Amino acid sequence: MSKPLNVGLIGCGFMGRTHSNAYRKVYSFFKPELKPALKAICDVSADKAKAFADTWGYESVETDWKKLLARKDIDIVDICTPNNTHREIAMAAAAAGKMIICEKPLAMNTAEGQEMVDAVEKAGVPNLVSFNYRRVPAVTLAKKLIDEGRLGKIFHYRAVFLQDWTISSDLPQGGDALWRLDAKVAGSGVTGDLLAHCIDTALWLNGSIRSVTAMTETFIKERKHNITGKVEKVNIDDACAFLARFSNGSLATFESTRYARGHKALYTFEINGEKASIAWDLHDLHRLGYFDHRDDSIVRGWRSIHVTDGDQPYMGKWWVPGLQIGYEHSFVHQVADFLEGVATGRPASPTFRDALETQKVCDAVLESARSGVWVDV
């Protein structure tokens, strides 16, 4: 018999939707011991919050997150607000003894992130940062293959996250869905928004990064700001690329941009090991590329693995072989793993502490882009 766990979610944007959908689905597929209940939705706009509650079936509505945190009937606080609010809410939630799921990136910078780690660890509350791509089954399978030693010594890692939605200079910055273009709210541009995903996966799959050298660019220097109504300087990085050396001796290239015409959300990574290589691509997320040098030489080739079988990560919970799942399912897996971590006392990763490592790499990248020299992480 499952025990209920009450969720209070803050933020009615895109991420609020993905998390709400995950809470609604997880029980039907994963039968967790702890069953999430959509208790309260919180947004500064009461109208938005009410509409969101109707859409997703939240039982109640709040407009002040402090009130939400004060409620005794809330077990999990889920932070889906813009980056510049993460620290304050998370610190308060920890102090209130709530479990916390926080959207990525963890914080505006490493200093903030460190405070947050200290807070949740002092409070002893379960905590997770939503780097959801780890839980795409093909990516989880990649982790499994590496951990089994199938790749052998790793020589190379390369990752890109390419988008093309900000190419038009008519696009304004700030407010609503466009806060990602406003450095005061987002902290950085593609580095925190997109590369943070690439870095999280990389650290998970390939261990720690030792040092980086980077460049950033802001192609469109000024945009109208939605809130002030004025044309203002754009302070985010539109594009960022960096070279890296991992502690295991492998070399890496990372790149992200919102000016790669033809790519909507093309997150790809490839890892080359002594014995085998793997490749993955968010645009066909249900597939994993795999090359195994141990195959007979005349029939060696990259395999395109359709990750939909019951013995592949998470897939036994869904449909039948051959039938693909999509983007949203990575969030369902995240909730399932978080709940299992709470139930078993073996916390799911990435915790705040894990996510702080990604934050440190992001900070080193941005510092290198300013200084022009290699920066140790």
Next chain:
Amino acid sequence: MSKPLNVGLIGCGFMGRTHSNAYRKVYSFFKPELKPALKAICDVSADKAKAFADTWGYESVETDWKKLLARKDIDIVDICTPNNTHREIAMAAAAAGKMIICEKPLAMNTAEGQEMVDAVEKAGVPNLVSFNYRRVPAVTLAKKLIDEGRLGKIFHYRAVFLQDWTISSDLPQGGDALWRLDAKVAGSGVTGDLLAHCIDTALWLNGSIRSVTAMTETFIKERKHNITGKVEKVNIDDACAFLARFSNGSLATFESTRYARGHKALYTFEINGEKASIAWDLHDLHRLGYFDHRDDSIVRGWRSIHVTDGDQPYMGKWWVPGLQIGYEHSFVHQVADFLEGVATGRPASPTFRDALETQKVCDAVLESARSGVWVDV
């Protein structure tokens, strides 16, 4: 303000799951005027039904479908039972004035199907057969492109549905998930199970089929039967291929098998028109292949359209460009369209009458496979 519509679903198998998931999701994404409520689940096994009710949140449980049909609080009867039960349940549901959603294929044969069509039309109840692949966004986009005349005159249609799950002779037939191998329950093998999907899509996209010539094969002649416990003759078609002529003058090849090693559920179709061609593939269902001869000759090529944009069918309701949906979403779209059809009085297709056309083609195919000559549909 949405009005509730109470669902009573019969059958706790794979299709019961896909439909239940769709009812649970449709409101959050499509906000239909009529909002489905999971009122009752019915299965001959009370244990299964109870577990299913817990999993999906059904309010009540029945073990006799006749009782379900007798309930006043049920608006929609959803038939997810094996093929040999469709007719009886659907006839009774129509007589009870219920709206009906029925899994495909409509019936065991055309004669049964005709009775069912007559019954629902006489009763005047909304009815739909669950040929869900029409509502994969890429397939719906294909329909749109054809209807806009982008392909011009059609010359060729080809479709396959390839699986490999019955190659082992150790696999038994009959009972539970394996009723599809038992001709008494399934009616036919791949023809009704898989080719019916291909035919439904083809009739929708390319109009009626005039005549066919076919061959079938049963590769493994005997299998242990799960219910009798004895080795029994296998009476289904393991594989079926046919040639067809459409009324519009185009030629077609269709093939299905469960012995195509390497393909889990590879439903593909391609349509060649005078001006353009399209291709689709269930293993990467979020993409559509498109070739347009009107492109400048030096840059002409097959386009791989990542069908995840807001202006592509259904996709405005989901996430953001670049983030793919999966198999299950086709059922959500089906429910959304059915509900809109009920609300507006413009019924969603395929109705029982539409599905009867597919049944007729299936029957002609099986007859041709027996007789060795061309059979008019």
Next chain:
Amino acid sequence: MSKPLNVGLIGCGFMGRTHSNAYRKVYSFFKPELKPALKAICDVSADKAKAFADTWGYESVETDWKKLLARKDIDIVDICTPNNTHREIAMAAAAAGKMIICEKPLAMNTAEGQEMVDAVEKAGVPNLVSFNYRRVPAVTLAKKLIDEGRLGKIFHYRAVFLQDWTISSDLPQGGDALWRLDAKVAGSGVTGDLLAHCIDTALWLNGSIRSVTAMTETFIKERKHNITGKVEKVNIDDACAFLARFSNGSLATFESTRYARGHKALYTFEINGEKASIAWDLHDLHRLGYFDHRDDSIVRGWRSIHVTDGDQPYMGKWWVPGLQIGYEHSFVHQVADFLEGVATGRPASPTFRDALETQKVCDAVLESARSGVWVDV
């Protein structure tokens, strides 16, 4: 030390070019014991023949093939003329004791083909029909994998050869490059021109075909004839599809058309065996698709084998791994194998006798298309 072998080639069209290129290249890469010398080119047009001799380095020119055959200094007669001339030239060449390479299809029909087989066998001259696709390295590798038993029992074979160059009704028929549209010269349309390739490969890879049922269509009924200048009825098949049963119990579908918009020369085949499957595609001819069910289940997938390694068929003679060859090389391999067959007394396949089997299937296909019933080969 290589011995020279003098080639007399008849026909300055497209195939004359591919064969001439092959003769010029074979020695540098394959070092055959017998080294072909371009002795004479023959064409009814003296101007064409002279220009061709200059282009390719032929030593002499003839305008009457009978004179060519009468020359003592010609060892190999290579027939690259339209189909309706194959029989007469080949019979005479055999009578003159020449080795013969003949373009495909062997003949206008089985009766002609039988005469040709009898003639070359009576004369005891080496003979080969130019079904060049067997000698694309990826296709030869497919043969090797099948012969090694890697696929196990074969269940399915499917092949298509799709083009789109005759869709315009403005295209005339007859004469020069367009004799392929003139049934009097070509014998048939896509059946002899394109399906003959598919059938040859199929017989080689999968054994004999027992019976077929077919349909053909001529989409554009009349075209201007280049020679008569008049609009005339089109008598070739624009498209042809057939179902087949092989002697080994496997089922097959074959299709060819020149009305498949978007495909220039898309010859593909796929073979599904109990243990493994293979797939190939002329548009990327240097790759072979391979799925092996014996791979670990979690990393099973279709492999894309880049057939450019030294241990793959023919490739040790060319460049280095990763560097692809193209269409023309299949003809070089054909000449190399023919020369080796002559030198060793173990004739290269397909001989005229082998090619007669393809002719029989073509005839059965066309007969079935007329009669509407299954025809035994």
Next chain:
Amino acid sequence: MSKPLNVGLIGCGFMGRTHSNAYRKVYSFFKPELKPALKAICDVSADKAKAFADTWGYESVETDWKKLLARKDIDIVDICTPNNTHREIAMAAAAAGKMIICEKPLAMNTAEGQEMVDAVEKAGVPNLVSFNYRRVPAVTLAKKLIDEGRLGKIFHYRAVFLQDWTISSDLPQGGDALWRLDAKVAGSGVTGDLLAHCIDTALWLNGSIRSVTAMTETFIKERKHNITGKVEKVNIDDACAFLARFSNGSLATFESTRYARGHKALYTFEINGEKASIAWDLHDLHRLGYFDHRDDSIVRGWRSIHVTDGDQPYMGKWWVPGLQIGYEHSFVHQVADFLEGVATGRPASPTFRDALETQKVCDAVLESARSGVWVDV
């Protein structure tokens, strides 16, 4: 009527083969006004030279390149020897008034390259460096699309050249085919061997590079040396990656390695412009990826252009649409263009002067890898 032009080629290795094949083929397909004749082959090994002459049809043999240069009957000197010999031979050939084709990279470093440029320009002899990938038709098509303005402003360029042939530590260095691993002979590792190709293409397609930051790695520190027989330090770069800023404001990442398991010779580049993007891949060199944002939004997607049509670069000279060419043909195109440049007085690119720009970037990359800071080119 074509005039003969006598070729003297130095070096019987892999590049000697590709160039010889090109000279033998160019006339049959391109009918240049100047027709190359294979006059002399030169190698320090008389046995190798004789065998090579037999294989390719060279009329004479030399073992001392100075003698070759002294011959009056030699018009073109083609330098296919290891990198450390380019300068001396080229300087002497220029002094002797010969036309020069030189394998890439131009020189061991910029200083050498500058001398060579000065020499050929002073001598006024036609000169070309063999960056053959420019003349793969798909790459030439990319150039044409960019020059037509189809991409608009360029934001991003990324290129990799990935191989996996040196992963085994048993592989020795030095001598024969393995001089590429010996820094004294090769100058550098992947930077000069592979990245030089990427840089040449990039400069041609996207203009000059302003500055770079780089890292290199030698994964296997010692290897047996084939000539000395001793285990010696490996001084080449096994891998090199760099970030770059182009003069046009675009950002770039470049990477090359011989430790990318699964890639034999995967040279890829992608260019993202405001309006369109292009992508190419040496493993399928006959295709070009193209995305055009101006396409109707619902059917927008990456096009896979099969570059085999008569109106695409060079392809009108080869076979018919749909039939691919391969690696070797890029060299045929190079010779054809060189000969046309000589005939018309409009020299084909890249001349020594053009190739010097690539050398400068290579030097800047290696310097940055040593210094750890950005280096201006």
